[in-house]
Amino acid sequence: MKNEYLPYKVTIASIQKESFDTNTYKVVFDDEKTRDSFDYRQGQFAEISILGVGEAPISITSSPSRKGYLEFSIRAAGSLTNKIHEMKVGDSLYVRGPYGNSFPYEETKGKNIYFIAGGIGLPPLRSLINMTMDNRSDFGHIKILYGSKTPDELCFKQELDEWKKVENTEVWLIVDKPCDGWGCSIGVVTELWKDTDIHPKNAVAFVCGPPIMIKFVVQKLTQSGFKDKDIIMTLERYMKCGIGKCGHCNVGEKFVCVDGPVFTYEEIKKIPSREKVI
Ligand SMILES: Cc1cc2nc3c(=O)[nH]c(=O)nc-3n(C[C@H](O)[C@H](O)[C@H](O)COP(=O)(O)OP(=O)(O)OC[C@H]3O[C@@H](n4cnc5c(N)ncnc54)[C@H](O)[C@@H]3O)c2cc1C
Ligand code: FES
Incomplete structure (x- = not known):
């Protein structure tokens, strides 16, 4: 064995x-x-x-x-x-x-996709972003909204430029502290709601970042009319085994390592201690 x-x-x-x-x-x-x-x-x-x-x-x-x-x-x-x-x-x-589980893929074909990330939250989403880019015609409009503290902390700078050039795809960047020559938005990622349309029709949103960022992005998405099941996020918990044996990663009845790390907001809302999660 x-x-x-x-x-x-x-x-x-x-x-x-x-x-x-x-x-x-x-x-x-x-x-x-x-x-x-x-x-x-x-x-x-x-x-x-x-x-x-x-x-x-x-x-x-x-x-x-x-x-x-x-x-x-x-x-x-x-x-x-x-x-x-x-x-x-x-x-x-x-x-x-x-x-762990994974981001839904087949179910999101034909939809408009929002990827919303903060800081080191873009790496978990990049896998799915590049999969949608490699099969671009399977999806509707794609918007990538990405924020970090400074321009230097943005990951995948070259790929962000490449994604911008893909048809029917937009990339919106925002930082708290701009440097000289910064040509994009300034503030936290939710400020991007002022700059671009974020519409729930036939759309799904993937969110990843620090818990505080997820909390405010989820608020904005629900205010914009997104259903809880269409807001999908990854959670980070302290882990040891990664395979559902040690219990280090549990939230409520869930083990993030096997039941997650990907959850819909609908699932998160059912966790009794969810205020500790996002
Ligand atoms: C599903 C998942 C995906 C992840 N993906 C990434 C990724 O793509 N890239 C990435 O950089 N990181 C990622 N992380 C985070 C990464 O696993 C942690 O930062 C990890 O702790 C780093 O290990 P380390 O030994 O270097 O740091 P550690 O020595 O573990 O220290 C890292 C931080 O954790 C704190 N810490 C240490 N022990 C505990 C404890 N018992 N309880 C609570 N806090 C503690 C420390 O104080 C420190 O602030 C992910 C985590 C999860 C759960
Ligand atoms: S990390 Fe051990 S049960 Fe999840």
């Missing part, structure tokens, strides 16, 4: 600096068979580790529609992630997963 905690060894193939504290790591499985057979869905996460240092859940930011590698955008936040930031191309990491 396969040991569920046994990770796969991967090699770092490239490192892209996103901001002062976040890098995107492209990794390739050392074992060729695993490279071909590792299937995951948009919105899932993996447990990343360095032997002797630790393990942490990290969203898979690459798109399942782009094969042969995985990408993780990692913020230097503590013991493991700081160590990963010291690593170079060619170094080894360990990965187990994929874990």
Whole structure:
């Protein structure tokens, strides 16, 4: 029987600096068979580790529609992630997963899509964004609303420019503290409601970011007429096992690692302690 905690060894193939504290790591499985057979869905996460240092859940930011590698955008936040930031191309990491549920995909075909992210909230959405970009004609209008504290903290700057050029797709950026030459909006992400139309007709909204940002974005979306079932978000909880065994990630009756990390607002509202969630 396969040991569920046994990770796969991967090699770092490239490192892209996103901001002062976040890098995107492209990794390739050392074992060729695993490279071909590792299937995951948009919105899932993996447990990343360095032997002797630790393990942490990290969203898979690459798109399942782009094969042969995985990408993780990692913020230097503590013991493991700081160590990963010291690593170079060619170094080894360990990965187990994929874990958790995923963003709905087939059900959203034909709809207008809003992606709303704050800070390090864009990496979990990027997987789904690139999947919709790779199958662009399956969807209606797409708007990406993305905010961060400063322009430097925006992830995927090059891709944001590329997404802007895709037909029927808009990218709206906003920062709290602009730098010289900043040509986009200023403020928190909900300020973008003043700049662009956000309409619930035949639409679904995917939201990811810090809990306070999610809280205010959800308020705005419901005020704009979005139904609770059409507001979809990912939750971050402190995790250990990632596979529903240790109980570290529970909210109400749910385990974020297996029942989530993707939830609709309709589901979140049913959690008795939801005020602690967003
Ligand atoms: C589903 C999911 C997806 C994620 N995706 C990403 C991602 O794509 N990119 C990314 O950068 N991060 C992501 N995270 C967050 C990441 O897993 C954490 O930041 C992780 O703690 C980093 O591990 P570390 O060992 O480097 O830091 P830690 O040493 O764990 O420290 C990180 C922070 O957690 C605090 N902390 C430590 N122990 C506890 C505890 N017992 N209870 C509460 N707080 C504690 C520390 O004080 C510190 O502020 C995700 C988390 C989840 C649950
Ligand atoms: S992290 Fe162990 S049960 Fe969810």
